[in-house]
Amino acid sequence: MRTIALDFDGVICDSAEELARSSWMGNQVLNTGKSALDTVPIDFIRRFIELRPVIHTGFEGILLAEMIVNDFDDTDIRSDFSSLCSQLAARFRVEREELIEMFGAARDRWIDDDIDGWIRTHQFYPGTIDTIKRLRERMVDLAIITTKEKRFASRLLGPFDLRVSEDRVFGLAEGTKSDVLLRLSSEAPATAGSIIFIDDRLETLETIRDTTGLEMVELYLASWGYNSMEQRKRAEADSRINVLSLGEFIEWGKNKPYRLPSDSQTASLEIQ
Numbered sequence: 132m133r134t135i136a137l138d139f140d141g142v143i144c145d146s147a148e149e150l151a152r153s154s155w156m157g158n159q160v161l162n163t164g165k166s167a168l169d170t171v172p173i174d175f176i177r178r179f180i181e182l183r184p185v186i187h188t189g190f191e192g193i194l195l196a197e198m199i200v201n202d203f204d205d206t207d208i209r210s211d212f213s214s215l216c217s218q219l220a221a222r223f224r225v226e227r228e229e230l231i232e233m234f235g236a237a238r239d240r241w242i243d244d245d246i247d248g249w250i251r252t253h254q255f256y257p258g259t260i261d262t263i264k265r266l267r268e269r270m271v272d273l274a275i276i277t278t279k280e281k282r283f284a285s286r287l288l289g290p291f292d293l294r295v296s297e298d299r300v301f302g303l304a305e306g307t308k309s310d311v312l313l314r315l316s317s318e319a320p321a322t323a324g325s326i327i328f329i330d331d332r333l334e335t336l337e338t339i340r341d342t343t344g345l346e347m348v349e350l351y352l353a354s355w356g357y358n359s360m361e362q363r364k365r366a367e368a369d370s371r372i373n374v375l376s377l378g379e380f381i382e383w384g385k386n387k388p389y390r391l392p393s394d395s396q397t398a399s400l401e402i403q
């Protein structure tokens with residue numbers, strides 16, 4: 132059986148606005164010790180969404196918010212995001228774990244207060260949910276590997292009846308994406324193309340590309356997610372990483388015989 136593993140944010144779901152709002156609230160906790168469910172300035176949200184590609188894990192949004200509020204230069208944020216994060220964390224004397232907790236608590240508070248509003252702030256990319264359902268109907272093993280906390284991803288996916296079981300949703304606590312892919316590939320001997328992984332973050336795909344034991348995993352950069360033109364060009368020049376458009380992904384769910392762009396030119400692959 133073929134496994135298709137998908138990242139969540141920036142592949143299935145556009146959560147940039149939600150992340151901006153949760154980060155704003157988390158940033159208030161960082162600065163004042165408490166979060167208020169108040170109005171988030173629209174200019175802040177716009178700038179946050181523009182800078183969204185720098186974020187690897189949600190809690191870093193608290194620090195990106197700090198940079199935006201203090202009007203750091205966008206070019207510096209883009210080129211030095213991780214060292215700026217370290218500097219700010221040192222200045223506030225907070226560890227990664229505290230930031231994760233602060234961020235999760237701010238988001239939890241929002242969910243408790245207004246679950247419908249929270250869900251409405253997320254937009255699923257058009258066609259992704261139906262494509263996952265179609266692939267499931269065709270017996271493709273689906274997994275979701277995200278740096279989001281699992282409870283948040285499950286809550287968003289819950290209403291869709293995707294038939295992706297809970298144990299195929301891997302969240303922040305389950306290690307890096309490389310760790311999870313190593314576990315998936317140990318379930319069955321991996322052959323070329325038996326595991327496909329789609330993520331919108333090029334650096335993540337590059338790390339997986341360089342991980343021993345994951346040589347057989349086919350890697351796709353979701354061009355519709357949080358990445359820049361320059362990153363898509365870098366992916367195109369990489370022999371291991373393929374750039375995938377949303378239209379191409381949707382075709383994976385539609386076409387018979389089932390065929391992926393990377394399948395050999397001669398044989399199309401029937402999976403039923």
Ligand SMILES: [Mg+2]
Nearest residue numbers: 138140141331
């Ligand atoms: Mg992503």
